[in-house]
Amino acid sequence: MxxxxxxxxxxxxxxxxxxxxxxxxxQSLLAYLALRRGEPQRRDRVAGLLWPESSEAQARxxxxxxxxxxxxxxxxxGRQLDADARTVALRDVYADTAAFDAAYAAGDWHTAAGxxxxxxxxxxxxxxxxxxxxxxxxxxxxxxxxAVASADRSTAIGYAERARALDPLAERPYRMLIRLYDExxxxxxxxxxxxDCVTVLEQELGVAPSAQTRARYEALLPAGGxxxxxxxxxxxxxxxxxxxxxxxxxxxxxxxxxxxxxxGIGKTRLAEEFRQWAAGxxxxxxxxxxxxxxGTLAYAPVxxxxxxxxxxxxxxxxxxxxAVLAVLLPELxxxxxxxxxxxxxxxxxAAAHALRxxxxxxxxxxxxxxxADAPTCQFLHYLLRDDHYLLRGxxxxxxxxxxxxxxxxxxxxxxxQLLAGLGALGRCTExxxxxxxxxxxxxxxxxxxxxxxAERLHRETxxxxxxxxxxxxxxxxxLTPRVQAVLxxxxxxxxxxxxxxxxxxxxxxxxxxxxxxxxxxxxxxxxDLDELWRRRLLVTSGGExxxxxxxxxxxxxxxxxxxxxxxxxxxxxxxxxxxVYADAPDTVAGRIAAHLHAAGSPGAAIDWxxxxxxxxxxxxxxxxxxxLLLRAAxxxxxxxxxxxxxxxxxxxxxSAEGYASPRLRAVLDRAFALAGARGTEPAAPLLRAQAMAVxxxxxxxxxxxxxxxxxxxGDTDDVLAVEGDFVRGVAAAWRNETGAARAxxxxxxQRYRPQNRGAHLLGYxxxxxxxCLIRLAHVHFCRAEPADAEHRQRQxxxxxxxxxxxxxxxxxxxxxxxLDLDRGDLPGLRERVAELNRVRERVxxxxxxxxxxxxxxxxxxxxxxxxxxxxxxxxxxxxPGRDTAPGVPAMLLxxxxxxxxxxxxxxxxxxxxxxxxxxxxxxxxTLAEDALTG
Numbered sequence: 001m002x003x004x005x006x007x008x009x010x011x012x013x014x015x016x017x018x019x020x021x022x023x024x025x026x027q028s029l030l031a032y033l034a035l036r037r038g039e040p041q042r043r044d045r046v047a048g049l050l051w052p053e054s055s056e057a058q059a060r061x062x063x064x065x066x067x068x069x070x071x072x073x074x075x076x077x078g079r080q081l082d083a084d085a086r087t088v089a090l091r092d093v094y095a096d097t098a099a100f101d102a103a104y105a106a107g108d109w110h111t112a113a114g115x116x117x118x119x120x121x122x123x124x125x126x127x128x129x130x131x132x133x134x135x136x137x138x139x140x141x142x143x144x145x146x147a148v149a150s151a152d153r154s155t156a157i158g159y160a161e162r163a164r165a166l167d168p169l170a171e172r173p174y175r176m177l178i179r180l181y182d183e184x185x186x187x188x189x190x191x192x193x194x195x196d197c198v199t200v201l202e203q204e205l206g207v208a209p210s211a212q213t214r215a216r217y218e219a220l221l222p223a224g225g226x227x228x229x230x231x232x233x234x235x236x237x238x239x240x241x242x243x244x245x246x247x248x249x250x251x252x253x254x255x256x257x258x259x260x261x262x263x264g265i266g267k268t269r270l271a272e273e274f275r276q277w278a279a280g281x282x283x284x285x286x287x288x289x290x291x292x293x294x295g296t297l298a299y300a301p302v303x304x305x306x307x308x309x310x311x312x313x314x315x316x317x318x319x320x321x322x323a324v325l326a327v328l329l330p331e332l333x334x335x336x337x338x339x340x341x342x343x344x345x346x347x348x349x350a351a352a353h354a355l356r357x358x359x360x361x362x363x364x365x366x367x368x369x370x371x372a373d374a375p376t377c378q379f380l381h382y383l384l385r386d387d388h389y390l391l392r393g394x395x396x397x398x399x400x401x402x403x404x405x406x407x408x409x410x411x412x413x414x415x416x417q418l419l420a421g422l423g424a425l426g427r428c429t430e431x432x433x434x435x436x437x438x439x440x441x442x443x444x445x446x447x448x449x450x451x452x453x454a455e456r457l458h459r460e461t462x463x464x465x466x467x468x469x470x471x472x473x474x475x476x477x478x479l480t481p482r483v484q485a486v487l488x489x490x491x492x493x494x495x496x497x498x499x500x501x502x503x504x505x506x507x508x509x510x511x512x513x514x515x516x517x518x519x520x521x522x523x524x525x526x527x528d529l530d531e532l533w534r535r536r537l538l539v540t541s542g543g544e545x546x547x548x549x550x551x552x553x554x555x556x557x558x559x560x561x562x563x564x565x566x567x568x569x570x571x572x573x574x575x576x577x578x579x580v581y582a583d584a585p586d587t588v589a590g591r592i593a594a595h596l597h598a599a600g601s602p603g604a605a606i607d608w609x610x611x612x613x614x615x616x617x618x619x620x621x622x623x624x625x626x627x628l629l630l631r632a633a634x635x636x637x638x639x640x641x642x643x644x645x646x647x648x649x650x651x652x653x654x655s656a657e658g659y660a661s662p663r664l665r666a667v668l669d670r671a672f673a674l675a676g677a678r679g680t681e682p683a684a685p686l687l688r689a690q691a692m693a694v695x696x697x698x699x700x701x702x703x704x705x706x707x708x709x710x711x712x713x714g715d716t717d718d719v720l721a722v723e724g725d726f727v728r729g730v731a732a733a734w735r736n737e738t739g740a741a742r743a744x745x746x747x748x749x750q751r752y753r754p755q756n757r758g759a760h761l762l763g764y765x766x767x768x769x770x771x772c773l774i775r776l777a778h779v780h781f782c783r784a785e786p787a788d789a790e791h792r793q794r795q796x797x798x799x800x801x802x803x804x805x806x807x808x809x810x811x812x813x814x815x816x817x818x819l820d821l822d823r824g825d826l827p828g829l830r831e832r833v834a835e836l837n838r839v840r841e842r843v844x845x846x847x848x849x850x851x852x853x854x855x856x857x858x859x860x861x862x863x864x865x866x867x868x869x870x871x872x873x874x875x876x877x878x879x880p881g882r883d884t885a886p887g888v889p890a891m892l893l894x895x896x897x898x899x900x901x902x903x904x905x906x907x908x909x910x911x912x913x914x915x916x917x918x919x920x921x922x923x924x925x926t927l928a929e930d931a932l933t934g
Contacts, residue, residue, distance in 0.1 A: 002080050003094045004034045007136075008118030009315040014075040025050060025062075026070055028126055033090035035097055035132055040087035049128040063088075097136070104139055109147035113159060116140045122315045125359065141166050148176055153184055165311065168200050171213045178216050187526035188518050190220055195533050195540045203276055221527055237447065237465070238440040239270050242431050246274050246401070249429055250363075254384050254398040256422050258369070260406050261433035263552045264466025267403035270433070271365045274401060278363040283397070284309060284355075287365040289547065290372040293509025294597075294631075295590030295612065298375045298621030303328050305364055306354055313357035321350040327619050330584050336618070344375075344620035345806060348382045355383070361397035368551060369402035370409040374623050374656075377414040381421050406432075435463025448472055466550065487556045490537070497524050498531040505538060506557035507569040509591075511547040519576040520569075571599035586615040590628060602635040609635075610645065617652060625652035633667075643678070646671040650689030655765060658846060658884025659689070659696040668693060684713055684720055688764060691727040695734070695886035698920030703731040703886075707744075714751075719759050721751045726768045733775050734887055736922040741779045745772045757803070767808040770800045774815040781819055782923065793819055810839045810848045817855055818891060821898055826862070833859060846881025847888045854895040858902070866903035873899055890921035897924075897931060 002019075005011040010027045012019040021027055028050055033041065047059035054062065067088065071077040082089045096115050103111040120133040144163040148156040157180050164173035174197040181190035194209070194217040201207050209217075242259070249255045259267040272287070279285045288304035290296075297303065306313075306329060314322070319334070324346050326336040337343065356362055366372065366380070380400060409415045422428035436444065441463050442454035450472050461467035470490055494502065501521045505512055518525050529546070532538040541547035548554040561569065574595035581588045593608035609632035616625035629649045636642040649667045657664060668690050675682040682690070691706035704727075711724025729744030752769045760768055777792035793816050800812040813836040820829035833855040840852045857872030873896045882888045893916045900908035913928035 001094060002074070002076075002092065004030060005096045006031055006034065006121055007096050007100070007116045008122055010121060010124070019073060019075070021070075021073055023066070023069060024124075025066055026073070027121075028124060029063075029066060029070070030090065031121055031124070032128065033088065034093060034095040036089075037095075037098060038089055038091055038093075040082070040089040043083075043086060043088055046088060050126070052127065100136070100139075104143060107146075109143045110151065112143040113140070113147045113162070116143070118315060137166060141170070145172065145176070148180075153180060156180055157184070169204060171197065171201075171210055174209075175213055175216050178213075178220070182220060186518075187220055188514050188529055189544065191217070191526045191530050191533075192514050192540065192544060192546075194220075195530075199540050203272075204279070221530060237444045238436050239266065239433070242270060242433065243274065245429075245431060246270075247277075250278065250397065250399050253361075254386070254427060256380065256384055256400045256402060256418075256428045258419065258428065258430045259401065259403045259433060260430055262406055262464065264464045264550070265433045265435065266465045267433055268367055268550075269465070271367065271401045271403055275363055275365050278361070278399075281361070283361040283363050284312070284358060285363045285365070287367065289367040289511070289541070290369060290376065291510035292371045293591070293594070295588075295592070295594035295628075296373070296510055297587065297590065298373045298616060298619055298624040299328055299379065301366055301372060301376050302351055302379055306351060309355065309358075313354040316357040317350065317354055321353060324350040325354065330587060347620060348379055351379065352383050352386060356398070362399075364398075364400045366400055366402040368405070370404045370413070370415055372415065373621070374414040375619075375621050377418040381418050384422055384427050385425065435461075436465060436468070437463060441468055444468055445472060466552070487553055488560075490535075490553065491557060491560070494535070495528070495531060497521075497528040501525065501528040502532055502537060502557050503561045503565070504569050504573070505532075505546065505548070506554050507561065507566060508573055509554075509594075511541045511545040513580065514544045514546070515580045516573065516576045517546070519579060520572040567599050570595040571601070574599060574601075574604075586611065589615055590624075593628070593631070597631065597635065606632045606635050606641065606645065610648070613648065613652070622652040623656035626656050629653075630663075630667075643671060643674040646674070647683045647686055650685055654689055654692065658881070659692040659886070660883035664689065664693060681709070681713070684710060684723075687713070688723055688727070691731075692886065695727070695731060696883060698734075698886075700731040700735045700920065704728050707731060718751050718753050719756050722748045722756075722760070722768050723764055725751070726772055729772065730775060730886065733779055734890075734921050734923065736782060736925070738779050738783045742776065742783070745776045745779065748772045749776075761805060761808075765807060766811060767800075767803055767805055770796050770803065770808050770812050771815075773799065774812045774819075778815060778819050778822075778923075781822060786823070789819065789823075806839060806843045807845060807848075810836060810843045810845070813839060814848060814851050814891075817851075818894070821855075821858075821895070829855075830859060845885075846879070847885040850876040850879055850881055850888065851891055851895070854892050858895050858899045861899040861902050866899075866905070870896070870899055870903065870905075870908065887921055890916060890919050890924070893919070894924050894927075897928065901931065 001015060003011075003013040003016075005013075010031060012021060012027075012030065021030075029046070032046065032049065043063060044056065044060065047063040048056065050066075051059040051062050067081070067083055070081055074080050080091055080093060082091050097120070100112050100115040103109075103115065116136065120136045121129055141163055144159045144166070147159045148163075151159060157177065160173050160176040160180060163170075164177065167173070174193055177193045178190045181187070181193060194213070197209050197213060201209060208214075246257060249257050259270060261267055275285045275287060286305040286308035288301035290301055306325070310329070310331075314332070317325070320337070322332055322334050323337040324343070326332045326334050327347070328351075337346070355364075366376075369377075384398070384400060404415070419428055419430075436458070438454060438458045441458040441461070444465060445454060445457060445468065448469065457468060457471065461471055470487060491499070491502070501517065504520050505517065508516070514529075517529065521528065529538070533540075533546075536549050537553060538546045539549045548557075558566075574592050577588045577592050577595070578585065585592070589608050589612035593605045593612055596602075596605035596608060609628045613625040613628040613632075616622075616628060626649060629645060629652070633642065633645045633649065636645050646667055649671075650664060653661060653664050653667065668686065671686050672682055672690065675686070681687075687706050687710040691703050691710060694700075694706065695703040707724050707727030709724075710727060711721055714721030714724050725744045725748035729741050729748060732738075732741035732744060748768060749772050752772070754769075757767055757769070760766070773792050773796035777789045777796060780786075780789035780792060796812050797816055800809040803809070813832055817829055817832040817836060820826075820832055833852070836848075836852050837856065840848045843849075854873045854876045857869040857876070860866075860869030860872065862869075873892065876882070877889070877892050877896065882892060893912050897909055897912040897916065900906075900912055909931045913931040916924055916928040
């Protein structure tokens with residue numbers, strides 16, 4: 001028996017065993033014939049449908065070849081594939097679409113709903129499929145609605161939710177859900193369904209729900225409780241130049257557009273209007289907001305974008321990609337891929353593939369990007385740097401529209417690096433928004449139904465749309481540019497219950513789920529929630545969550561909460577999150593910890609901070625993990641647990657900030673002091689981090705001592721023995737103590753075990769076998785052993801390429817390039833630098849980036865661009881990232897010395913030589929002295 005499944009992703013089985021078809025056209029042909037239920041189809045018609053852009057003769061030839069391919073693939077093609085000179089048909093085949101048709105015709109709505117688990121042939125964009133797909137969607141919607149009537153409540157809710165997802169613009173599924181949730185006693189969720197309905201219809205069609213839907217909603221609330229929502233949203237007045245520029249940049253994507261301006265100036269409103277315009281052009285769109293609240297998950301906006309399009313991309317990704325994304329999306333229901341160095345790149349690749357999986361143009365809105373975490377900014381840099389979109393024309397268009405409050409991103413915020421990196425590629429444009437002029441202010445007031453003294457209104461509000469709207473809402477009682485005074489007027493008319501719920505939502509710090517609000521505010525939650533929604537203080541924000549309509553409203557509301565009530569609210573929210581997310585607590589562990597901390601429960605907060613840090617490391621968010629552990633360390637200061645907490649900090653903190661980080665130094669100093677006071681040896685992670693930290697500061701003698709202490713812990717532990725000898729070997733190599741360096745590096749290689757590679761990568765971020773070999777290669781060169789140097793270099797690079805660990809490969813290429821430079825092997829150097837520059841795009845490490853830049857500058861000098869090349873090297877030397885790993889300044893100076901000599905600039909060469917000799921690295925002393933005397 002041949003089975004074909006056409007709902008969801010195409011699947012073909014023979015007697016239960018999968019049949020693999022490598023040709024998408026073969027799948028399309030079988031699907032077309034299966035949908036025709038064995039009726040013979042004219043070959044010329046089939047060929048024209050499958051190859052609409054080919055000539056008739058070529059299409060028929062293509063079909064003949066395809067039938068030959070299918071005969072070879074099908075187990076009983078002679079019986080199953082019936083083809084003659086004029087027609088072709090499929091026989092003796094089970095198709096889930098035929099089973100759906102039969103169940104639908106018989107009125108077996110439950111069976112029909114169960115068979116259609118996904119859209120027809122997800123991932124197939126053939127034009128011939130459109131009519132069939134629309135017909136099955138229509139009939140599935142009918143089947144789902146009728147199945148609701150005879151199902152138990154839980155199943156009925158599932159059917160109704162599917163019907164809503166199938167056609168978000170149809171109001172009947174919303175009405176069914178409102179009734180079902182109300183009958184289940186979940187009136188808050190019933191109200192939320194209506195709020196979603198209003199939002200979707202407003203955004204997509206510009207209309208309000210029908211009287212029938214509104215009546216269903218009003219029945220949920222006390223008499224008179226469903227009054228009209230307050231003043232309408234501010235129309236998008238003015239902004240013509242910015243709108244035109246957005247459309248221009250949409251056509252020139254990939255691009256990041258940054259809308260900047262003060263709070264309330266209309267950045268979000270402009271971004272949302274443009275998103276609606278792009279959706280009308282057929283683009284896939286998604287919106288996400290970033291929050292400064294403590295405990296917010298890394299990649300939170302990326303997760304929101306992925307969830308918005310999950311039905312479109314889930315079945316289009318390979319199992320390995322789904323496993324990678326499962327660390328962000330537990331609802332995928334697959335085992336997450338185990339974390340290891342390099343996993344973040346795979347996460348970026350999988351997330352980018354998911355977002356663009358359906359092949360449509362893509363618009364992402366990143367609201368309040370100044371509050372985004374570093375991983376989100378790094379992902380956006382990866383996404384927008386990818387030239388994949390340039391190769392696909394209009395269908396591959398990608399634009400990210402971000403809103404940023406002027407002056408909110410402090411120095412050092414990852415947003416600056418994102419803007420600089422994309423700016424260098426010509427893929428970033430800032431569009432500043434200023435206040436409305438007098439005429440535009442009057443126009444906005446008129447839109448809201450007010451006839452006022454427009455000149456005074458403009459003078460008092462500065463043309464800020466938020467201030468204008470709020471002043472008009474307040475009946476012009478408050479005309480002042482001070483945002484807090486304006487927004488306080490917005491909160492005054494609230495009922496006591498709604499005010500209490502608003503305070504709880506403000507305390508949450510970000511979007512908050514309906515289930516959480518129900519647990520922290522069980523009394524009249526539906527009515528209070530609806531009041532806040534009607535007054536446009538809270539809005540639906542996707543899924544089952546609510547958010548403030550403007551972040552400034554959240555800030556003002558939170559400031560009005562007395563300290564004692566704040567602590568109570570934080571405690572209530574922590575308890576609610578623990579209860580609501582009992583099946584997946586790690587997804588909210590950081591928020592639970594922050595609420596417990598603010599509630600005055602430090603002991604419980606420490607446990608949740610540690611749990612959140614572990615979850616962050618599994619998502620490859622080292623900076624977030626380090627911050628969480630540092631907060632926990634603050635709470636343990638002087639307590640028994642302090643050393644335990646501090647021991648976990650160096651791993652993620654060194655990955656995020658480098659070994660020269662002042663914060664890492666403070667953590668290590670404190671941890672070593674605590675261990676000394678207890679009379680115990682610091683744990684291996686502390687010793688390894690301290691060794692690398694003092695190496696980065698050029699204290700090679702101290703590094704060797706820490707390496708020896710680490711090695712002493714490795715008498716029965718191969719991993720620690722290798723790491724200890726590696727540290728000692730590197731320290732000796734930088735001092736040009738070649739005998740000791742060779743001994744220690746060789747000892748590390750002898751204790752290295754391939755089965756321990758994962759432990760080295762996870763614990764210390766690199767494969768020491770490869771790096772020992774490449775450092776040995778340079779040691780052999782310094783000892784005038786060229787054959788051994790070449791052999792070790794080749795061996796290290798071969799192993800690094802086989803291992804496919806980006807950071808290890810980049811490190812091997814870096815030291816191989818240095819060896820090529822010292823040997824004078826220019827062809828080898830060019831080859832190495834080209835590969836290094838390809839690999840460093842996948843490695844988030846300042847030493848690799850800076851040395852790659854310096855080598856590129858040196859090659860530019862050799863190619864005749866001396867000034868530009870030396871400037872590039874100097875920029876690398878001026879970068880603070882030069883101090884994040886051992887020996888980087890010396891390597892950069894070595895490259896600069898070579899570049900200055902090649903350019904014939906003796907004074908520059910002498911300066912580089914003096915700086916080399918003034919440092920602690922001794923490898924190139926002879927070369928530097930020759931440059932000074934020559």
